[in-house]
Amino acid sequence: MIEINLLHLPGIYNGADRLEVRTMQRSLPMSEGDKALLREVPFISLLTVEVRQKMLDMATSIHYEPRDIIFREREPSDFFFCVLNGYVRLYRLAKDGKEADIRLCGPGETFAACFLYAEGGYRYNAEATATTVVVRFETSKVRALAERYSEIDKALVGLIAAQLLDSIDCLANDRLRTAPQRVANYLLGACAGDGQAASIRLPFSKSLLAGKLGLAPEALSRAFSTLRGSGVTVHGRLIEIEDPEALRSL
Amino acid sequence: MIEINLLHLPGIYNGADRLEVRTMQRSLPMSEGDKALLREVPFISLLTVEVRQKMLDMATSIHYEPRDIIFREREPSDFFFCVLNGYVRLYRLAKDGKEADIRLCGPGETFAACFLYAEGGYRYNAEATATTVVVRFETSKVRALAERYSEIDKALVGLIAAQLLDSIDCLANDRLRTAPQRVANYLLGACAGDGQAASIRLPFSKSLLAGKLGLAPEALSRAFSTLRGSGVTVHGRLIEIEDPEALRSL
DNA sequence: CGGCAGTTTGATTAATTTCAAGCAAGGTGG
């Protein structure tokens, strides 16, 4: 049962300023390489061999190009997803067209699992920000499988609880810290903290980082200039951190 | 096995400006009335009669006075909780002593369940904001019970997923909306929207509402004055809303 | 009749967004 459908639907003007072309994406059974990747994903890797195999068997992988929409708010939540490659941006849209990023999901991260037992459809939008491969699971099938193998629910508790804690971190970050502090905090998290000098390569554009931190791109840029005073040097996506301790003390 | 210990520990100066007196609270088996309340709680009510009874049997209820600390960040997360009466404020502390509210839990709401399978202890502080009765469950016992009755994990998925969605709402709210818009949004949520005029009685102080919405008390007060222009009248905790539609259109 | 906690109001400051313009690197086509 392979869907192959490359038909381009008619363009839809999406209210803002972008002509959106929604493409039916290829949904394919997974390659062996992708399966190997998927087995390592936190949520999947907790399952027993038997159940893990059943999950892999029902997974289909999908390829997206930058700016492709994966799903939209209020659409029925028939699938949840796991990123194999690339980055997926989850965001809310305000009536006036403004966007607020909720989360930025990289390889190995799962999204929309929180809708598995929920009604009312997705509660945010998801779009690929790069050439991206995601795997999707049909919620009805997963629910049926969880009926038989309760370890799925246990793994989900861990997964969703971790996402809740991340979301809480993000909220507290927004409410307690200024732009330079948020950036410093992000850098510290990214440079795995043995007090040594470190250099980091951002895995995505600065605009995306800005969104993730709840900032306008200009504010991120200014935050970086501020941090220059604390020994942070930026060259494109390459960031040098002289002294992590100096950042921690902001 | 009833702990009764009213010993007041020595005061601890908590870094900010308040002399904290930490009290060992009474932990008691539940009264029949409290059990009846607890049976109606979203999470508990989903369980089968058998398992629900086992949960009720392991629950102990605790009474807190305003400003009592229920637990602190980084303490081992040996319990999770459910509010029967009163309100519990969950918040993060910054190094400089500033506080950011994460959630305000009222009767029927569960908190700290997300730490059930987590390590590293609580990730926020919890304090009673009024005379409050909460029930607590020992995580080790609940984990053991979940081992035998997998429906507990399923109920937890629903519970924690709902909390994640709330947290996401809150984050998006902060990032997309101004103070008056947030307040309008809160009022709309509280007045159960058949476009009719409505009046609401706040179940807690305005300062708490301000914290919940991520605002300073002064900002909340000013937001209310702004909303007067849209037909909102405030008398103490009583709020009159002339036209919900007018609010929705902000 | 104070006194106090919670709230409001005013004035000021701080942080960030918004708008506008300039800059740099990479890719394309002539």
Next chain:
DNA sequence: CCACCTTGCTTGAAATTAATCAAACTGCCG
């Protein structure tokens, strides 16, 4: 091989928004 264009980023200036500081007000309680 170079001019051109695009995209992403930076910078500056102005405008918004909310926090902060300080003082006055209110209702309630003793």
